[in-house]
Amino acid sequence: IIGDVDYKEIKSMISDKFGAWKKGKSHADPIPDLTPNVSLTEINFIDLPTATQSSISVTNNVDLKMSDEDYHIALITNNILGGGGEGYLFKNLREEHGYTYGAYSRLGSDRYGVARFRAYAKVRNMVTDSAVTEIVKEIVRIRTEAVDAEHLKNAKANYVGSFIRRLESPQSVANYALNIKLNELPKDFYETYLEKINAVSASDVKRVANKYYKLANTRIIVVGKGSDVVANLEELGFPINYFDHYANPVSKPVFNKAIPEGLTASEVMNNYINAIGGRDLLESVNTLVQKADVTIPAPFKPQATIKQMVPNKYSMKMEASMNGQTMKLGGMSFDGETGYNEGPQGRNTLDEKVINDLKAVKGIFQELYYSEDQLELVSINSIDYQDAYKVKITEGEKVLYRFYSIDSALLLSEEEEGENNNIISKNYGDYRDVNGIKFPFYIDIPSQKLEFNVTEILINEELKDSDF
Template sequence: MKTLLLILNMIFVITFTCHGVAPASSAEPDTLIPPERLHYAPLKFQIPRAEIAALANGIPLYIAEDHELPLVKLTALVRAGIAHDPSGKEGLADLVGGVLLTGGTQLLSGDEIDEALAFMAADIDCGVYLEYTLLTLSVLRKDLDRALEIFASILRNPVFEKEKFATAKNLDIEELRRIPDDPQNLAFRTYRKLLYRGDPRGRLSTLQSLERIARTDLLNYHRAHFTPGNILLSVSGDITVKEALSLLNRCLGDWQEINPGMTALPPPRRETEASLTLLPKETPQSVIIYGSFAPPISSPDCYPFTVLDFILGSGGFQSRMFQEIRTNRGLAYSSGSFYQARRDYGIFEAYVFTKAESTAQVLGLIKEIIREFQEKEVGTGELQWAKNAIANNFIFTFKTADDVALQQMMLEYKGLPGSFLEEYPDRIAAVGAEDVRRVAAAYLDPQKSVILVLGPEKEFDAPLSRFGTVNREDAF
């Protein structure tokens, strides 16, 4: 015990000495300085930047060197995603992304690729998003040449083997059949259709649309969208700029453009009318989603809206929705919000998972919380808390060299100036209370809100019609 007390005392002395504060003796407890009164030099963060280059055929390349570990990561961004599915064949982009990894290339069969990657302990992954696709390679430096050859062949020359295509299609059909068993997934999936009504982004895959997709559709989709003009590259890790250019030019530099400019999508129509939709579902829990279109990332309103979203719901335990709906009233299993600022538009969604018997009460609280933002300015302390938290979180988006390269690549994808990242913290810091109130009034207009409620109507504490005309939506 004496030894433990001695160690704890040493830690205490070292900790306070590092802050320039002398530890107080047990006889003088009042000389301890509270943490909030400690003074230290302001922290300064320099935004790390990737090197920018281009392959011989013009594909942009963003390179962030990090020689601490013998690892290399390469990412290809393709400007095509779920929203590029042809009408009547929704689900095609997801199938392309899946069979890219399993369906072989002109160089190797799918099984041979799996074996080669396993032998190298390398990994190739594909993520298909609403408007773009990411194909990523992670490999040891010593195996980079061979892995890059496979990666380039998958990107350029997939063959989508018949057996692997059939397997992936059946898996997607089975996954679609299971969606009604996952109320949250079902709700957010349906909400996308409601928010983007009449826009390609709102089209959803169905059993019928998946059945219509043939292997030739995958080949045609790849031919139309996987072209040099639609691709951005980032590479990070144990590789120099010179090495990256040499290796990537060897594998991709001679790739010629075939169908330039075929994948651009116009932004969605943002002037939506208010709607309230019920998705009937026999479940003890209701899912409520309340949202609207929001400012694009290129708009000056992006910064105050980011602060608004943080205070309202995305700020975790201290956000207003969490505090009022879950902490104070105990009415939610989960609650929050998110704001996605895209190139030409943004979307905002607030959500609550609550018991069916409190559905109407919770929807009323959401509306009330949002109305407070429109009518009253946020307090100084709440505003400063949000701005500090956003700035601190921003720093941690540069944890790795891969983060740095990807951030630079996404600037290009979103059409943002090179100074965007450097200016971001200062622009957040400049947001005032009136700015938050203004964007709340402009973008969270009740006359433009899109609301979805999933749950058992007969169990609700009050009819949804008290909030307006109720539309009904089927799951499929």
């Protein structure tokens, strides 16, 4: 119990409430063993065909306890490598190269000495191999070069400041007391904490980096889109072992299969049109209304309503009910000539590029209107363990890729390059029949952490110009 309390009074209250409790039998869990590191550094690759980013973790197991002499040095060493915005990793991968929004590291400790080190980042597919190279480069740097005196000074100051701030929290003080008990630390562990932090030298940092960053015995774990990244990873020279989503070893997947001779993108598109209902039925749709429950990173679940009218009128509104009131979260509307985005801060007119893209839309089902010179059959890819034809679609300056299942001909996923070269992907599933037309009732936009679960679809309902 931590806080502004009277010890004798609290002790009396505890004795009164809990004094009758009998001591039970202690349960001794087996002490875990430290798993040996790999004999030689290797890449462990998990294929995620829908990934627009690669998740990279350079990791090895370490034997480090809070009671070890190296503990305080390890804190400073990790801060210098990847503890935040001033770390080697962040400065390199984010600021110098622009590969990622953030790159960090963590050097763990454990009461039994069963912990691990990892340096990690999420990067664009096209720079996965380069990011691995730069992460390894910074680990080599901290192992071989003396840290700059100013950088070391700042790392210490960061820990001193955060330690002092944490002392203001009763919860932190309670955790410190618990740490001393659980980790069998000396009673003055936190009294001498700052002294030991300030005593760390550049040579200490280099020694600890060499001791715990096992660069020759490291797993470089990469989760990403194999068809985009594996060929370049193979050029790095590390052996690559492949695993499924449950960490079971598997053979190297076939990332690029041969396209059947004579097959064209137009045929793939026509197969899709036939699979969802046929050209005549699709062309008979003049209006479309879709309602969906939306999952977002928030403690509430909004509802979205999307309305379309041929050739190119479109509106989307998202609302949520909270405490009996309806809250407008945002939306977009286009009446065929102009439009706006709407959010909590008000309305903003759509920019010229977006308006021109929307004006170019020819109908609700765009696949009906693509010409042969807009389409290119690129490859066969795996999407959620289904083989799919990858079709490149060029709409003026805009380029997108759509993936159509080889077995069902249905659209499984699409990709479009957004701002800052980021790839925005959408995944489609749970196709259901509505008036003879198959629609996806599940749509996932991973980069925005959005999921749409369609609840209702209305075809050829009367819509008015005011709806847009």
